[in-house]
Amino acid sequence: MKGTPISPGIAIGKVHLKKLVSEEISFIQTDNAEEEKKRFQDSRALAIKQIEEIYNEMLRSKGEQEASIFLAHIEMLNDMEFINGVEYVLEESGCTSEWAVKTVRDNFVEIFESMDHDYMRERAMDIKDISGRVIRILKGTGNEDSFVLTEPVIIISDDLTPSATAQMEPGLVLGIINETGGPTSHAAIIARMLGIPFVICPQITSLVKNGQQLAFDGEEGTIELEVTKEVLRDYGRKQADYCKRMLQLEQLRGTKSITVDGHEILLAGNIGAPEDADRVLQQDGHSIGLFRTEFLYMNRDGSPGEEEQFAAYKKVAEKMQGNPVVIRTLDIGGDKEVDYLKISKEENPFLGYRAIRLCLDRVPFWKVQLRALLRASVYGNIHIMFPMIVSMEELRQAKEILEEVKAELRSKEIAFNENIPVGMMMETPAAALMADIFAKEVDFFSIGTNDLIQYTMAVDRMNGKVAHLYSQYDPAVLRFIKKVVDSAHENGIWAGICGEAAADKALLPLWVGLGLDELSMSPGSILRIKRQIQGLAKSDCEELVEKTFTLKTAKEVEETLKNYK
Template sequence: MYTIQGKGVSKGVADGPIYFYRRGGGEVVKTAVSDVEAEKKRFEDARQTAMQQLAELYDKAVAEVGEEGAALFEAHQMMLDDLDYIDGINDMIEGESINAEYAVSQIAEQFAEMFASMDDAYMQARAADVKDISTRVIGILSGVVAGGIDSDVPVILASDDLAPSETVQLDKSKILGFVTSGGSGNSHTAILARTMGIPAIIGIGDALTEGLEGKSAIIDGSTGEVAIDPDQITSQRLLKKQAEERALKALLDQLKGKENVTLDGRKVMVYCNIGSPDDVDPVLANDGGGIGLFRSEFLYLQNDDYPTEEQQFQAYKTVAERMGGKRVIIRTLDIGADKQADYFQLDKEENPAMGLRAIRICLTRPEVFKTQLRALYRASAYGKIAIMFPMITSVWEVQEIKRICDGVKAELRAEEIPFNENVELGIMIETPSAVMMSDRLAKEVDFFSVGTNDLTQYTLAVDRQGNNLDKFFDSHHPAVLRMLKMAAENAHKAGIWIGICGELGADVSLTETFLAIGIDELSVSPASVLPLRSAIRSIDTTKNSQKILDDLLSD
């Protein structure tokens, strides 16, 4: 037994085997084989496995987004069944005595070039499809599995770190917790762990080696401790802590159905952050009052091409209906910076956090923006949907957004497609310029929601993804809190409400400060709802608010 140390970023204790994330991609190496028939069978087995995976993805997509949104997976199955494609790979394996992975990659390139050279736009688009199905087959041949986890039991998932496009495709039912060698407290691995309500530890460094694969471990997401092959004393200590946490959760469960109201009667909206329709289950299980942030970009990250209007509509409609009339705030596309989708073909930027991202992409690619807005407005007929726009810096951006929204609404009226004429429009306050202009911005929208991760990043000039900058990334910094206060004052002067949808909203050490500042809504991970409710119900805002404000201004 020995212990390695990292930084805990999502509390909780988990015990289970360590499993390293299998990442696909990379160069396919050509190797000679002596048994071509065995190699052809290996290809056929992989092809059949891919067919089964695509069939399962099709069924899942039909349930979530409807048949039109699932059509891509059906088309991929048909391509995998194409005799020219199959024969081409088998002929190359047999004729050159080479490994199946290399044959698949070469035939994929040939087919992709053939499709790309055709005059028909539909056929040109198939070039990406044949590459995608071939990547899937190569991944299976190479031991890379769909969902990233090939295990019969749930595991503690280990990796260097995980990109947003990787986290969205994980088989979350098999994850007990996360451990990563790199990352930061604001990485998407950490955010996913907090959404799932499972422990996570980052920054373990070189001590996290693949030699730990399969070893029994217990991790403590509060302290950052990772016990490898724990002895009896360590197991008893950590499992006792796990039992205490479960008992506390059972106690907090008694708050379900209670109001988020302070001792002096002030009500606070407590909503949840989600990334997909699947995340509605923990929202309902934890008694969330609504959705304060639906990160719609994950619909884009899990696709190989732009998601269609119908696909998006079905996803938004599903969430709206399942929330039963509670407010569902959907953030428009926030691609860029650390969230990349290859088919956007964004230029490589030296400082992507300052570059073409979020609303800047939407305003420079209006056809992509309008497709999403049409889906959002259509879904508004099925629940209380509100739309939120990220990375706002100027009033003209909001006015342009509203002009585009008016055009989309006019189109839907002309097509006699039902939608809610009074959808709330809000903006994210996550840049210093948005704070400084919040008096004018508040007159243009129905609500503000503060993204504290980015606001802290831009205010303190600290990269939120920086592995070695955690001690400088201080979301409690007086400058950040003063900006929150300024935005709240200007929101209320204009008669609109203001919330926080960043990770900071779940920090109960700041809950009383947020209420003193004037925050009306807190949107947090589902697992944080009941602890936050408990904190709110213990606060009397008439007692300390003025002192908190005085201290904030005097720091």
């Protein structure tokens, strides 16, 4: 039989059937609406806390794009339409919170599933996911969304949630076949990120039994319900071919990411903890292009001390053995909350008290990190990078504080790299427009495409009503990136990209043509991007840049790039 291919790979193995447990919720009359509102709000708060833990782990281990799925779940739980809807049902119906959440969920699901747009239709599963979590907390039934595997299996499900997919142990999941969803469903995105074969096939759960053997091709969508000797032979060959292609990637280890006409781009990895540097090295990454230090501060009761931070930065510097380690100073705020810092709730935290703004306001607190970074700089090639700079005043103030810390260390005869490179994130239109001026005062630029797109297009990428405007292919975004790269080179400094667009295979020829010096990405993408670079000619890519910059819409750009060679 045939399904819809979602994530490539060959799966042969035993079926583990996971059907969505339909919770038993009955209408129960209650005369205490205020008490039920409190139950709902307490359960909603706990659900947010649980999702934040998943989000932080995904952000640290996988990357911002994958983690943003759960940021969207948090925003859904904070959405006033959802909250007011539940409280309205409680007031008008005199029911329990469980019934009220179910009622609002069913209404939202019906609305989303009736939409024509695939992306919007697939958000119905996200509504089911967050509502199911709240209902389980209300009922005290635990996390039915997760499940324990004891052996490698193929997951067959009628309605696999993003939360369940994210918490799977990849080594025990041979593949996934789900009855619902599509390429843009969050479960599908996570499966691709984890490298798990995935196919969508309606009614599949009614055709299989727990423990039976099954085989499928995630690239073609073919499914074999009866695994005969012939099928085993055929799929064995397919698996061998797929493994051969993966092996060809492995053989690129030790080679350079150089185009056919001799242009080299350094490939780096994004990390969130010292141990993540091992994965960058395993994937043949040349350097660390982004160390997100905020993860040292998260999921704890107090900020890390100087010695703890020093040990973390020193460990990464030593692991990289002289290769660059770009460490971004604390970027808390926006989507990353730390309770003990007591940051007031803001209506729009992405435009508020975050990143360098917080650090410049809490100088003694920030100096702890700067001292640790400088002390660790003698153990490797550490670069310091300031996030969210929007003005020359901010940059100069940050550099002055860094110089103060250097002076303090000198007075105590504590060693550090006197010539430590200092750069800045380019992630706002203000920074991009002033790139030629900023380039005279820093040693490098690193373009954070995720925020740059969001701020350039004035769009909340988690808001489904406007998410279609969030595009890395938009001509305005690409013009900003070109200005940043050109300004860097005109002033003798290097420029890289550390956002998710760094690993976009359609955009890669454009990055080569623009002359980017470094691309930093999730470690799992490094070998794939290296292979692609080795097949490109910079001269051809420069012609593509000229053609692309004549185009007027994101759709035109996307089509042109995806059809390139």
